[in-house]
Amino acid sequence: MRKQLFNVGAILQGLGITFKYMFARRPTIEYPSVKKQHAPRFHGLHELRRYADGKERCIGCELCSSACPANAITVIGAENAPDARVSPGERHAASYEIDELRCIFCGLCEEACPTDAIVLTPRFEMADYRRGAFVYSKDRLLVPSDVGVGTPPDERPNGIPADLGRVAEVKSTMNVDRGYSATHRGEVLKTERKGLAG
Amino acid sequence: MLIVLVKSAVLLLVVITTFAYAMLFERKIMGWMQLRPGPNRVGPWGLLQPAADAAKLILKEDLTPKTADPLIYRLAPFISLLTAFAVYAIVPFGANGDGSPWAIGDVNAGILFLMAISSIGVYGISLGGWASGSKFPLLGAVRGTAQMISYELSMSLSFVGVLMLAGTTSLTGIVNAQERVWFFIPQALGFIIYVITAVAETNRTPFDLVEAETELVGGFHTEYSGLRFGSFFIAEYVNMLTVSCIASLLFLGGWNAPFGLTMLPGIVWFVLKVGAFMFFYMWLRATLPRFRYDRLMTFGWKVLLPIATLNLVATAAWVALH
Numbered sequence A: 001m002r003k004q005l006f007n008v009g010a011i012l013q014g015l016g017i018t019f020k021y022m023f024a025r026r027p028t029i030e031y032p033s034v035k036k037q038h039a040p041r042f043h044g045l046h047e048l049r050r051y052a053d054g055k056e057r058c059i060g061c062e063l064c065s066s067a068c069p070a071n072a073i074t075v076i077g078a079e080n081a082p083d084a085r086v087s088p089g090e091r092h093a094a095s096y097e098i099d100e101l102r103c104i105f106c107g108l109c110e111e112a113c114p115t116d117a118i119v120l121t122p123r124f125e126m127a128d129y130r131r132g133a134f135v136y137s138k139d140r141l142l143v144p145s146d147v148g149v150g151t152p153p154d155e156r157p158n159g160i161p162a163d164l165g166r167v168a169e170v171k172s173t174m175n176v177d178r179g180y181s182a183t184h185r186g187e188v189l190k191t192e193r194k195g196l197a198g
Numbered sequence B: 001m002l003i004v005l006v007k008s009a010v011l012l013l014v015v016i017t018t019f020a021y022a023m024l025f026e027r028k029i030m031g032w033m034q035l036r037p038g039p040n041r042v043g044p045w046g047l048l049q050p051a052a053d054a055a056k057l058i059l060k061e062d063l064t065p066k067t068a069d070p071l072i073y074r075l076a077p078f079i080s081l082l083t084a085f086a087v088y089a090i091v092p093f094g095a096n097g098d099g100s101p102w103a104i105g106d107v108n109a110g111i112l113f114l115m116a117i118s119s120i121g122v123y124g125i126s127l128g129g130w131a132s133g134s135k136f137p138l139l140g141a142v143r144g145t146a147q148m149i150s151y152e153l154s155m156s157l158s159f160v161g162v163l164m165l166a167g168t169t170s171l172t173g174i175v176n177a178q179e180r181v182w183f184f185i186p187q188a189l190g191f192i193i194y195v196i197t198a199v200a201e202t203n204r205t206p207f208d209l210v211e212a213e214t215e216l217v218g219g220f221h222t223e224y225s226g227l228r229f230g231s232f233f234i235a236e237y238v239n240m241l242t243v244s245c246i247a248s249l250l251f252l253g254g255w256n257a258p259f260g261l262t263m264l265p266g267i268v269w270f271v272l273k274v275g276a277f278m279f280f281y282m283w284l285r286a287t288l289p290r291f292r293y294d295r296l297m298t299f300g301w302k303v304l305l306p307i308a309t310l311n312l313v314a315t316a317a318w319v320a321l322h
């Protein structure tokens, strides 16, 4: 007990260490204002890519859905109409939904896809107040035609894709007017705030 | 009368502002020492954090446990708060040219008043813990009482050494007696004892057995919420400021300038000394783990008290021989 009570040297040493650390470089990344560069193949929010002519890559084959270990993907395929093709092949995805709350971001869908249509992007800011908002349908997964065709993982130079800012628009966390009906595709609907009072 | 009121109001404002920023800087300094940036989101450099905290505490629900004794439960935070502020009635912060102190009241038994008031402060803790009617606060309160008694003894003894050297109990008189040499040199032992007991008196790490988050949740204030919790919180920091002020007054020469550097006014030196002390307490908190309870008691009774007594006897002999 004497040793513990009179160990003044240890206390002084401890004080020295804390004082030194006061001036040390802090590893904190101040997240909302400073964003970390993720690895190019970071597994984040999915994206459905297009071909250079604007057609969708997805052919509605459902391979991603069968590969998914979390049963997060639901694809409903449909025939392409010969005069208004959605994708170059015979079929396209009439409905394509990923439940990001089920998804474990393993990337197996990306591996399975024969046309490299579904890819995981480094976008990770998906938080929302509504459960339904995590079911991403084609209106949010598909790259808008005016934004480009989407980048495959190997072509992302520094992790964050150039259009990372798009997430904020895609997500619309607070603005209920711009929210989404979870299972609706096509035009955007007002969210029904199911399960919440009022 | 009016002047005293105005003085008190100004002083209250100063003390509360100091509390708010002491808290902010404590969080900053602890953050830096732990390789974190500390609060920096509210306002530039986090400077508006205290205001945000105050708003949060005011808006919190005020809960009273069913088993609590309502009257005492509500009274306890105010005992803590009032005694914490009452000390500032006699603390001098500087002196005019003619030697009259900058204080609300210049009591000639200043140090006795101080000891009396700081002993009442523990009632806030013990009553609050006891009246909460649950286990952890009770344990915290019991610890608080025992700790206060054991450490206040050594603390008072360390005061007495200073009193004997200065030959007065007036705080202004003690500061004036330190014009040539500050008392932390002849009273080195007393100074060390005071610094240790002051940490225990204010219930701060490594002597924060009274709160002991890891074992007692929040100790005596476990059940308190909102502004009542805030009162305890303010009291803790104001007490910290008080013990820093006393340390500078009794041992570090108060507003006397060191090395004859009199171009800065005395109040600046005083503030610097108090600030250094506050920093030291924050530094300790970021460094040391909590004492075990039996060791705290052993340390208080078997180490501090004998040393303090020895110091007292030696000082008395020295004063008698001169």
Ligand code: SF4
Pocket (backbone or CB within 6 Å): A064, A067, A068, A069, A070, A071, A072, A073, A098, A102, A103, A104, A105, A106, A107, A108, A109, A110
């Ligand atoms: S990343 Fe894995 S879990 Fe998520 S949708 Fe793709 S296959 Fe399913």
Ligand code: SF4
Pocket (backbone or CB within 6 Å): A057, A058, A059, A060, A061, A062, A063, A064, A065, A075, A093, A112, A113, A114, A115, A116, A117, A118
């Ligand atoms: S994303 Fe790929 S795997 Fe999934 S349905 Fe479309 S084409 Fe098939």
